[in-house]
Amino acid sequence: MNMAEEYQRQPYDSALKSLMEDHAAEMLPEILPESRLISEQNAELARTNLRPDLVYLIEYKGKQRILNLELQTSEDPDMTYRMLLYFVELFGKYRLPVISIVLYPFETSIPEPVFREGNESDTLLHYQHQVLQLWALEAEQYVRRGVVSMYTLLPAMKGVHASMLLQAVTEMEQWYTGLHLARHLVRFRTILRRSTTLSVQEKQIVEDRLHMHDSLL
Numbered sequence: 001m002n003m004a005e006e007y008q009r010q011p012y013d014s015a016l017k018s019l020m021e022d023h024a025a026e027m028l029p030e031i032l033p034e035s036r037l038i039s040e041q042n043a044e045l046a047r048t049n050l051r052p053d054l055v056y057l058i059e060y061k062g063k064q065r066i067l068n069l070e071l072q073t074s075e076d077p078d079m080t081y082r083m084l085l086y087f088v089e090l091f092g093k094y095r096l097p098v099i100s101i102v103l104y105p106f107e108t109s110i111p112e113p114v115f116r117e118g119n120e121s122d123t124l125l126h127y128q129h130q131v132l133q134l135w136a137l138e139a140e141q142y143v144r145r146g147v148v149s150m151y152t153l154l155p156a157m158k159g160v161h162a163s164m165l166l167q168a169v170t171e172m173e174q175w176y177t178g179l180h181l182a183r184h185l186v187r188f189r190t191i192l193r194r195s196t197t198l199s200v201q202e203k204q205i206v207e208d209r210l211h212m213h214d215s216l217l
Helices: 003-031 079-094 140-145 148-156 162-175 178-194 200-213
Strands: 035-041 054-060 063-071 098-104 114-119 122-128 130-133
Touching (some): 003 035, 003 054, 003 063, 003 148, 003 178, 035 063, 063 079, 079 098, 079 114, 079 122, 140 148, 162 200, 178 200
Parallel strands (some): 063 098
Antiparallel strands (some): 035 054, 054 063, 114 122
C-alpha cells in the first residue's frame, strides 16, 4: 500500500478502531455470534513488521480463543497472506486457536480468503479466514433490536435510508452525552460520507440533522 492510499484510509480506520475500543464487549457478539470478550490484547508481533488491528482474548462457544479482527477499507491483494502471518504469530504467542476475521465496511473487490500451497493431490498448507461485509448486513436488524453500539456502522449497511439514520441519531442522543456523544457522531459522520448505500440526497438530509451538533463536533 502506498502513502496516498494509507492517508485515504486513515480516517475510516481510526473511526472503526476507536469504536471497537469503546464498545468491544457489546459489538463482538454481533460480529461473531456466541462470542464473549474476556480482554483486549496489545499484540506486538516481534518477528514481522506487521501489527494486527484488533486482537482479543474471547470465549467462543464456551472455549477460550484469540480473535484477530482486521479492518480493511480497500482492496489488498496480499490480504490472505498477511492474515496467515498474523495467524501463525498469534498462535505462537498465545498458544490458543485463532479466529481471523476481516471486516470490510465499504464495497470493494475482495481477494479469495484462502491461502493454498501445493496442488490438488498434495496440499502442503490450507488456511482460510472469515470475511464480514458491512454492505451486505441488514441495517434494520440493529435498529429493531436497539443495538446502539452498532449505529455508527449503519450508513454502510444494506437497506439503510435517511429516516432510519435520523432515528439512530435521536437514539444516540438519548443514550450518550457530552464527549461520548461527540465521539459517536464524528465516527457516524465519517462512515456516512464514504457510504455507497445511500443517495446524495439522503446523505444531505442526515448531514443537515448532524449540523445541530456542529459546536459539539
